[in-house]
Amino acid sequence: MVEQPGSPLLKQLASGKNTAVQVLRELSEPRDGRARVDKVENRLTGHEMAILQLVAQGETSKDIGELVGLGEQTIKNYLVKIFEKTNTRNRAHAVALAAQNGWLLPLVET
Known part of the structure; x- marks a missing residue:
């Protein structure tokens, strides 16, 4: 997945405020913002x-x-x-x- 410049995810990464777990969670969510249901x-x-x-x-x-x-x-x-x-x-x-x-x-x- 390639993020566009200025995307919220890239801004969060650049700020240094995200943990790896939070980044992985964000990457695993569908693009429409709904949480993925795996159960x-x-x-x-x-x-x-x-x-x-x-x-x-x-x-x-x-x-x-x-x-x-x-x-x-x-x-x-x-x-x-x-x-x-x-x-x-x-x-x-x-x-x-x-x-x-x-x-x-x-x-x-x-």
Whole structure:
């Protein structure tokens, strides 16, 4: 990345007031100023998180579909997206990752 003369980053570097960590943080942020989100959890949509929660509770794709008003195949499509985003291979792997990282709500005994 090449900064233009007079850019805020170059001015900060020239002033000597930035630490290396601050410079790296600034360089890693997208150009539009939004903070980059690297956590997998934050890349999952609300629907995907809800489906993952229901999978963790042992629900089948068919049952999840009935609970949320979607077809079984739609739920399976959501699961494929979850596996892709979390780099997991199957339902058990995705749930294990979610549990290890504290993404799941506590299970309620009925």
